[in-house]
Amino acid sequence: DAGVTQSPTHLIKTRGQHVTLRCSPISGHKSVSWYQQVLGQGPQFIFQYYEKEERGRGNFPDRFSARQFPNYSSELNVNALLLGDSALYLCASSAEALARAANNSPLHFGNGTRLTVT
Amino acid sequence: QKEVEQNSGPLSVPEGAIASLNCTYSDRGSQSFFWYRQYSGKSPELIMFIYSNGDKEDGRFTAQLNKASQYVSLLIRDSQPSDSATYLCAVGGNNRLAFGKGNQVVVIP
Numbered sequence: 438d439a440g441v442t443q444s445p446t447h448l449i450k451t452r453g454q455h456v457t458l459r460c461s462p463i464s465g466h467k468s469v470s471w472y473q474q475v476l477g478q479g480p481q482f483i484f485q486y487y488e489k490e491e492r493g494r495g496n497f498p499d500r501f502s503a504r505q506f507p508n509y510s511s512e513l514n515v516n517a518l519l520l521g522d523s524a525l526y527l528c529a530s531s532a533e534a535l536a537r538a539a540n541n542s543p544l545h546f547g548n549g550t551r552l553t554v555t
Numbered sequence: 556q557k558e559v560e561q562n563s564g565p566l567s568v569p570e571g572a573i574a575s576l577n578c579t580y581s582d583r584g585s586q587s588f589f590w591y592r593q594y595s596g597k598s599p600e601l602i603m604f605i606y607s608n609g610d611k612e613d614g615r616f617t618a619q620l621n622k623a624s625q626y627v628s629l630l631i632r633d634s635q636p637s638d639s640a641t642y643l644c645a646v647g648g649n650n651r652l653a654f655g656k657g658n659q660v661v662v663i664p
Contacts, residue, residue, distance in 0.1 A: 470651070470652075472654075477656070478656050478657075479559070479643050479645075479654030479655050479656045479657050480599065480643070480652075480654045481654070482651040482652065482653070485650050485651060492650045493649065493650035493651050495651065525598075527598055527599070543589060543601050543604050544589075544601070544645075544652060545601065546591075546598040546599050546600070547598060548597070548598050549598045
């Protein structure tokens with residue numbers, strides 16, 4: 438079975454531009470989460486979607502938005518890019534939304550999209 | 556206070572020795588605890604999860620959880636050069652995982 442797939446793998450953008458990152462979850466998984474990981478730090482939570490609804494939002498500005506489609510794939514959009522947005526963007530899927538299951542479903546990460554803003 | 560703290564610096568261990576990693580968390584309501592391994596330039600890979608107090612063993616890995624002390628640890632027995640990586644502690648709750656900054660482990664042949 439295919440794991441979590443993300444595209445593109447690498448991306449270089451200029452300050453002020455817009456970017457769209459894409460993610461397909463593991464087959465059968467209904468929850469998709471997005472994380473940002475800057476060098477030397479752990480991943481930081483951006484969004485969680487479950488059954489096409491936003492279930493959680495981290496401490497990120499409104500320039501960050503996301504959505505989930507009927508086939509459970511997801512897009513992360515970032516507007517007005519800043520140099521500080523340069524990071525590895527990770528998508529993760531799980532079978533259940535974390536708050537739904539008594540024992541929180543482990544997250545399975547894709548290979549990430551490396552975004553460089555110049 | 557950060558949600559999840561991993562304060563130890565890089566850990567160097569001889570091949571065959573035990574590597575011990577520690578993690579503390581601030582939210583007493585946390586229900587799930589995970590250890591991820593991340594090789595340089597790669598994405599995190601789940602290696603252990605634990606939900607109840609006590610020990611959980613999986614191969615050469617043992618996770619230990621103490622909710623009263625808000626403390627979770629990971630032991631790697633018989634360390635191998637392939638274990639050289641950054642280990643991330645993650646705590647679940649409120650529809651998200653909170654990660655520590657990670658601990659780098661270097662296994663010396």
